[in-house]
Amino acid sequence: MKQKIAAALFLLALLPRADILRTDVLHAFQDCSPEHLLGTDNLGRDVYSLLAEGAFRTLTVVGLASSLSLTAGTLLGMTAACSGRTVKSLIQLFADLTLIVPSFISALILSALFGFGPVGAGLVFGIGNIGGYVHQAQSLTQRLKTRGFLEAETVLGAGTARVIFAHILPNICRQLLIYLGNKASSVTLQYAGLAFIGLGTDVTSPDWGTLLYQYRSYLFTCPRLVLCPAAAICLLALWFHVLFDSRAQKDEGTIYD
């Protein structure tokens, strides 16, 4: 099912797109037609092409942020759990430092100062989320370390690196991916929020948040314009949530059931 959705989305992305910068005021507010799949907006731009471009930008942000914070956070967290006190407290200090100023605020400030696009936003969200991954990976590793098979590996003479990559990483991967799904949807929402506030972002670039801000007054006169980007944001966030969060989690009965 998930693969089919992904394939369908991929096919949608291959559809020909109109020029998003060309305005055509004579054909504004047109309904859905074969020519304009989702109609046109107040300036006569093709809504479908705008959304597709926005999807590309949002995916860049989420991909960059997730891969950056997953790699750095997991490595640091596992290292912290397997090393001495000095290294551990240094890593924890770094994690706290990334968590102390909310990543949304840092992204807001940095985009206002330096005016960046998806790549910059992705980097800032990525760095801001490292702390959470460090805490997750560290506590998961800590819990795993009490298990016998890791001790057996150490006694057999396996080095720290081998223990970390061959034994700990595969075991904590699943939990971390669930966390990744949650974070990916939250990054989607935060990037949309950033574009909605629109500090230092290019107003002509069709981010979903920017589109929502531009179309907000047409909510009742032309609801399609607001519904399309809103649905895009919600569906993408929901999809990340479903993709990594397997529903088949064990929920064993207790004495209460």
Place this chain on the structure above:
Amino acid sequence: MKQTAAFLCRWALLFFLTSILVFVLVRMMPVTPEEQWLTAYKLPHSEENLAYVREQMGLDKPLPVQYARWITRFLSGDWGLSLVSRVDIRSQFVRKLPPSLSIGLLGTLLGAGTGLALGYGAAFRRRGVCDRLSSFLSVFSQSVPAFLLSLLIIQLLSVQLKAVRFFTGDGRYALLTAILLTALYAAGALSRVVRNACREEMDKTYVKFAVSMGFPKRKVLRSYALKPVLCKLTAAVSASFAWVFGGSAILEFAFGIPGISYFLIDSMKARDYNVLQTYILVVVIWMFLVHLVLGLLLRALDARGRT
């Protein structure tokens, strides 16, 4: 005692590291502060003007001296003037803090209370009404951005029904809606935390024992298993306070609430770096207070942490 000292040391270190980061960040701005100042006063950017302003603002001194001057002034309560309005920043912040703090504090506390009640209900009956509701709320808060919901509320209540005025008057409806929205978004995730903590406790020996002895099931969970559940909830709340500032920035922007995050957004348009520096340090102090109070609460709840 040792724990307290370590806690204070850690936060002092975090405070100074963050302040150094902000200081460096402001010095890396593409437009220098003296150019910014001249632009704000619509003066020509001539060499003499730039040199004069640089000397007036103390920007000609070496960086460590500048940093030391700034941070000692901040700590002694002199937060400087806004570059744009020339108003004392501290009085501005004191005036704008109450709305932001009430959104953050009341919203999160209300959310935690709702989450606790909903989570308990969800744990009692799997796939019951409460369980489904809390599951729905948690997915909802992860997939529908807050600003979208606020747009809908404003359009529906204010523009269509004309029932509530958000942008005129004393703004109490805007504040109330922002608090309720924060609570709604906090409640989803927190109710799941409570539910899972409850399910974990339900499987423990002491609960099984008490239930087998014939104590009412609800009473066992509500009184004996309360502390471990509250511990997990407190830890989750302290994590969620971090995004309260980010979330309240969007809500303050959407509803036009004159809080400090809206002040920041407004000042960033003019690149008022004095306000920016102060805002970041205020956020750090706020996070310190939150962690202090919640840490004390956690110690009171969990005897194992005491030494």
